[in-house]
């Protein structure tokens with residue numbers, strides 16, 4: 001209930017400013033956190049192993065950076081969020097409306113690291129075409145979308161959501177199992193998330209986060225029925241500890257249901 005109340009004050013623009021503008025979104029060096037996240041995703045999708053009809057992104061928030069490498073490998077991307085304000089922010093970008101957040105530096109950077117010489121506008125157009133559904137979701141329900149996804153997703157992505165909506169590690173494991181219900185057996189799951197974080201800010205909202213260690217991520221994935229393929233982590237450099245949260249680092253996990 002406290003978490004739900006906290007999210008009522010979540011300000012998408014403040015969240016975007018805190019995490020997706022400099023200093024965190026600085027593309028001049030791979031030492032910064034945003035380029036690190038984009039590289040994890042670009043390298044994982046580059047194998048060509050993760051592909052199919054549908055990819056579902058859980059707790060998309062107001063962001064699309066996490067879909068930039070994914071969108072080349074799926075016919076449809078389903079974005080989801082608990083909050084209408086975030087779904088509206090995403091819709092503005094998907095429709096190319098004025099006032100939408102400018103993701104073009106992210107798109108340009110991903111095209112650069114993917115190294116295929118693709119014009120960034122082509123990737124932008126492809127993601128907009130494939131992002132056809134932006135659905136409400138609640139990961140605390142065994143059926144997070146209110147009904148099963150039919151057919152189930154071929155891949156699942158979730159970035160900075162599950163630990164940011166779970167009061168403790170047990171709730172994190174349950175949430176992971178719930179979102180696993182949206183994925184077909186054998187389907188790939190990619191998780192990005194915060195390590196050692198106890199809160200983050202989004203305007204007037206101060207959201208509690210369950211602090212995780214790498215071992216918690218490993219154990220949670222196993223308990224929720226996933227086989228771990230790869231786990232990487234990033235230590236937040238002092239210059240990026242800006243007071244918008246108390247995050248120690250970031251993990252990236254690739255697992256299979």
Ligand code: SAH
Nearest residue numbers: 059060061082083137138139159160161165
């Ligand atoms: N994926 C984005 C946003 C993460 S912020 C990124 O990578 O930055 C966490 C998100 O979880 C917010 O958008 C918030 O609205 C969403 N959220 C809050 N409660 C939720 C719930 N019960 N189920 C699913 N998502 C929830």
